[in-house]
Amino acid sequence: xxxxxxxxxxxxxxxxxxxxxxxxxxxxxxxxxxxxxxxxxxxxxxxxxxxxxxxxxxxxxxxxxxxxxxx
Numbered sequence: 001x002x003x004x005x006x007x008x009x010x011x012x013x014x015x016x017x018x019x020x021x022x023x024x025x026x027x028x029x030x031x032x033x034x035x036x037x038x039x040x041x042x043x044x045x046x047x048x049x050x051x052x053x054x055x056x057x058x059x060x061x062x063x064x065x066x067x068x069x070x071x
Contacts, residue, residue, distance in 0.1 A: 005041055008041045019069075020068065055067070
């Protein structure tokens with residue numbers, strides 16, 4: 001199961017950095033579509049939590065309803 005989480009988190013991270021700017025719903029929908037509905041990235045962390053964590057670490061910036069990758 002841990003391998004599943006690692007693969008999904010890595011895929012989500014690649015998607016985030018490839019997209020550069022996105023709304024939360026947009027990235028969740030795209031990730032769900034690409035992973036055929038398997039959107040579990042951790043046993044106790046949701047995609048929303050992951051986005052918040054990346055924002056806290058400074059990897060993303062949240063502005064006017066959109067997340068932006070910080071270059």
